[in-house]
Amino acid sequence: MSRYNAVTDAIIKELQNIVGAKFVFSDAERMEPYSHDEVTDPKYVKMPEVVVLPENAKQVAEIVKLANRELLPIVPRGAGTGLASGAVPFKGGIVLALERMNKILEFDTENMFMVVEPGVTTAEVQKAANERGFLYAGDPCSGDSSFIGGNVATNAGGNKAIRYGTTRQQVNGVELVTPEGEIITLGGKCKKDATGYSLLNLVIGSEGTLGVVTKAYLKLVALPKNAMDLLAVFPDLKTAIAIVPKITAAGITPTTIEFMDNEAIKTVEVFLNEKLPHSDKGYYIIVTVEGDNEDTLEEQCGFIDELCGQNGALEVLVADPVKIWKARKSYAEADRARSLIFSMEDIVVPVNDIPRAIEEIAELSKKYGNIAIHCAGHAGDGNIHANILKDDMSEEEWHEKLPALQGEIYRMVYALGGKLSGEHGIGYKRVKLLEEYANPVELKLMRNIKKSFDPNLIMNPGKVIEV
Amino acid sequence: MSRYNAVTDAIIKELQNIVGAKFVFSDAERMEPYSHDEVTDPKYVKMPEVVVLPENAKQVAEIVKLANRELLPIVPRGAGTGLASGAVPFKGGIVLALERMNKILEFDTENMFMVVEPGVTTAEVQKAANERGFLYAGDPCSGDSSFIGGNVATNAGGNKAIRYGTTRQQVNGVELVTPEGEIITLGGKCKKDATGYSLLNLVIGSEGTLGVVTKAYLKLVALPKNAMDLLAVFPDLKTAIAIVPKITAAGITPTTIEFMDNEAIKTVEVFLNEKLPHSDKGYYIIVTVEGDNEDTLEEQCGFIDELCGQNGALEVLVADPVKIWKARKSYAEADRARSLIFSMEDIVVPVNDIPRAIEEIAELSKKYGNIAIHCAGHAGDGNIHANILKDDMSEEEWHEKLPALQGEIYRMVYALGGKLSGEHGIGYKRVKLLEEYANPVELKLMRNIKKSFDPNLIMNPGKVIEV
Numbered sequence: 001m002s003r004y005n006a007v008t009d010a011i012i013k014e015l016q017n018i019v020g021a022k023f024v025f026s027d028a029e030r031m032e033p034y035s036h037d038e039v040t041d042p043k044y045v046k047m048p049e050v051v052v053l054p055e056n057a058k059q060v061a062e063i064v065k066l067a068n069r070e071l072l073p074i075v076p077r078g079a080g081t082g083l084a085s086g087a088v089p090f091k092g093g094i095v096l097a098l099e100r101m102n103k104i105l106e107f108d109t110e111n112m113f114m115v116v117e118p119g120v121t122t123a124e125v126q127k128a129a130n131e132r133g134f135l136y137a138g139d140p141c142s143g144d145s146s147f148i149g150g151n152v153a154t155n156a157g158g159n160k161a162i163r164y165g166t167t168r169q170q171v172n173g174v175e176l177v178t179p180e181g182e183i184i185t186l187g188g189k190c191k192k193d194a195t196g197y198s199l200l201n202l203v204i205g206s207e208g209t210l211g212v213v214t215k216a217y218l219k220l221v222a223l224p225k226n227a228m229d230l231l232a233v234f235p236d237l238k239t240a241i242a243i244v245p246k247i248t249a250a251g252i253t254p255t256t257i258e259f260m261d262n263e264a265i266k267t268v269e270v271f272l273n274e275k276l277p278h279s280d281k282g283y284y285i286i287v288t289v290e291g292d293n294e295d296t297l298e299e300q301c302g303f304i305d306e307l308c309g310q311n312g313a314l315e316v317l318v319a320d321p322v323k324i325w326k327a328r329k330s331y332a333e334a335d336r337a338r339s340l341i342f343s344m345e346d347i348v349v350p351v352n353d354i355p356r357a358i359e360e361i362a363e364l365s366k367k368y369g370n371i372a373i374h375c376a377g378h379a380g381d382g383n384i385h386a387n388i389l390k391d392d393m394s395e396e397e398w399h400e401k402l403p404a405l406q407g408e409i410y411r412m413v414y415a416l417g418g419k420l421s422g423e424h425g426i427g428y429k430r431v432k433l434l435e436e437y438a439n440p441v442e443l444k445l446m447r448n449i450k451k452s453f454d455p456n457l458i459m460n461p462g463k464v465i466e467v
Numbered sequence: 468m469s470r471y472n473a474v475t476d477a478i479i480k481e482l483q484n485i486v487g488a489k490f491v492f493s494d495a496e497r498m499e500p501y502s503h504d505e506v507t508d509p510k511y512v513k514m515p516e517v518v519v520l521p522e523n524a525k526q527v528a529e530i531v532k533l534a535n536r537e538l539l540p541i542v543p544r545g546a547g548t549g550l551a552s553g554a555v556p557f558k559g560g561i562v563l564a565l566e567r568m569n570k571i572l573e574f575d576t577e578n579m580f581m582v583v584e585p586g587v588t589t590a591e592v593q594k595a596a597n598e599r600g601f602l603y604a605g606d607p608c609s610g611d612s613s614f615i616g617g618n619v620a621t622n623a624g625g626n627k628a629i630r631y632g633t634t635r636q637q638v639n640g641v642e643l644v645t646p647e648g649e650i651i652t653l654g655g656k657c658k659k660d661a662t663g664y665s666l667l668n669l670v671i672g673s674e675g676t677l678g679v680v681t682k683a684y685l686k687l688v689a690l691p692k693n694a695m696d697l698l699a700v701f702p703d704l705k706t707a708i709a710i711v712p713k714i715t716a717a718g719i720t721p722t723t724i725e726f727m728d729n730e731a732i733k734t735v736e737v738f739l740n741e742k743l744p745h746s747d748k749g750y751y752i753i754v755t756v757e758g759d760n761e762d763t764l765e766e767q768c769g770f771i772d773e774l775c776g777q778n779g780a781l782e783v784l785v786a787d788p789v790k791i792w793k794a795r796k797s798y799a800e801a802d803r804a805r806s807l808i809f810s811m812e813d814i815v816v817p818v819n820d821i822p823r824a825i826e827e828i829a830e831l832s833k834k835y836g837n838i839a840i841h842c843a844g845h846a847g848d849g850n851i852h853a854n855i856l857k858d859d860m861s862e863e864e865w866h867e868k869l870p871a872l873q874g875e876i877y878r879m880v881y882a883l884g885g886k887l888s889g890e891h892g893i894g895y896k897r898v899k900l901l902e903e904y905a906n907p908v909e910l911k912l913m914r915n916i917k918k919s920f921d922p923n924l925i926m927n928p929g930k931v932i933e934v
Contacts, residue, residue: 111819112715178912184906191850192624196905222718245579251689293760381659422659422660
């Protein structure tokens, strides 16, 4: 028997009283978009009982109190661009969609902060910052549509993490509605804080299981005036990745170092119908350097060019940023176009173990009957997006092979000191995997934390950790 | 009645069996240095029942298990350079001194990490990194003697936080002995991690109340090849601080922006017996810029010089770094020399509120009979070290006036959106203040977290939060 109650007509009435009838709906057609995220496997689809669109923190708090009192699951949702089914209501209940809370509340140029509601897209934040001569350094690949609230929930990474860190480093405070419906502010505009446990950092990356973020204080940094992109093509991945520590140890901190394996390049080429350099046998390293002084950037690019040449590159090209980034960012789309159902793994290993991890993945691909596994990702921080493609496999074969293959991949990753997820999160998709691979003491501590924030276990239940 | 038991001869015997008789002592003379930190007020001194010096994590775990079984308070201790009495055994019990765990375990240049034991000093870490061409960016003012373990425990800040962040941003993983004696690793060498709640970030800054850090994975960054220091002298603090956002918003990220008020400068001048520029009426802003390209640095300094000139500076000097940093770093020592007993506040406010906070502190100084309050600190991140001096006040007057004055200061700080502590931590000294000023919901969550890590409340009890 479920620990939760069902959403009744009386509950829907109460929800309507809180947000207005217009912003509560429970018909299948309107709820459909809220029944999944970017994961296309039907296994990860589940219809809400009701969708509610609050306008402010006070309404969020009232809805959460109602859910807590009535033992209803409540699932906070941003733009639905997640890749771990973290915003899908697998235990039914209320989907709390934050799309109406989409205002930029404050732009504080003196202290260099923006204060925003959770439903502002990452791209809007970036744009607003740029227009005033600042940079918001969070930059997940889904940034055009992802919400800041979701970025905070998953501690989103992305392309600039090597230089600026993940979302955690961009967030200086949040307003949080706790699972018991209290509104609190953690952090804020102080640039330093040693005032007790960092609840802020605990909430960042907790995937909506410890409360609902209703406001975020985002750090701004100086906007670099110039950028240059290089595409270095290598004959194999080992040689390609070996260049990363050589660049950083030389005192250059690129904004970005990305990689694509040859299979990924070929698939993107087909998808874009556009010739990509050395696609027959090349492995890409894409480097972006940014700064104010153009001479310095040219010097850095010259140095990287020479370094790559000395270390086995087939060719180093000054890249057209639009073209090369379109290729890199189309990686997931290209795989989806080839195989609607695929599993995007988000493994992370120490940077110098990327080649070994990818070699072992190639071996596993063979072992499982040449199942297609493409690899691309963030070379600068060891984050590999390995896409395992269903292609024309039967449902049955897929659901039999996938977990076994993932098991072998994750055992290998943990043996290298790696982790399940670099930036997509555990969500619902990886709950069982976390139970299997994390240290039991760590799991115990996480469960205790979950219970202490959310005694009735109503907040995004079944995500991150089962209690 | 205390919830804790006393340390008996049988316990001492057991401790000797774990670490060897040589490394357990309970005579007053040898224990004296472990009875206080840098806080000189006798109110913050308390003798341990026994001091134990373990050699490795296994021994730490055995000692913690013993303490947990026998209900003995256990207080982890680094170098004792704390300023919040966080390592003093106010509830008696065992002081766990980590000074023998002082090895640099690994230097991983490829992944850019150092792995160290907690008893390595910050200065040794910095030196080892520099010798290999890297920078360890953690840099608390006490760095010459403070231990890395203590830096992690307090999330130490320091002079480079404006560019590189506090200790939190330098630590990618820890090995932790939990309050129940389990040894776990949180984080490690992966540069990204979205694998469940960030227990690592919860432990950083928890001041030894959630476990004992027995190993730290420290990030290395590129070592800037050049540095330049500027001393800008202003006629008042408001004008001085107003320069900070102008510098950063112009796209310059100095490594350091410090300030000293006129009283602080005068006291340091007396202490060092050395003439300081414009000490009659000047307020200092000290800026350090670092980078590889000397031309760029000169350009930046030229720009800052001009900016300061246009915005009210009396004079801008290219500073002798040795001299100016000696002055800045002597701030606490100079006040201690003048008044052995003084209270160093560690308030933090949004950067643009520093002048207002300091004006109000000056008003309060008058209101309390011209009690001497000096201010200096980290202008770049809003962190003000306000030293309240006892001078020749009677004990009685001091203990009557101080809490009342602090009360007024903290109410003002919180009204500005500030916090109790920017980098020194809550320790024992600020437990009551935290209870008074933090949000009750936050306090409840912190208490729950403490209980869930440490059900018997043996780990550094009475620090951060009373349960």
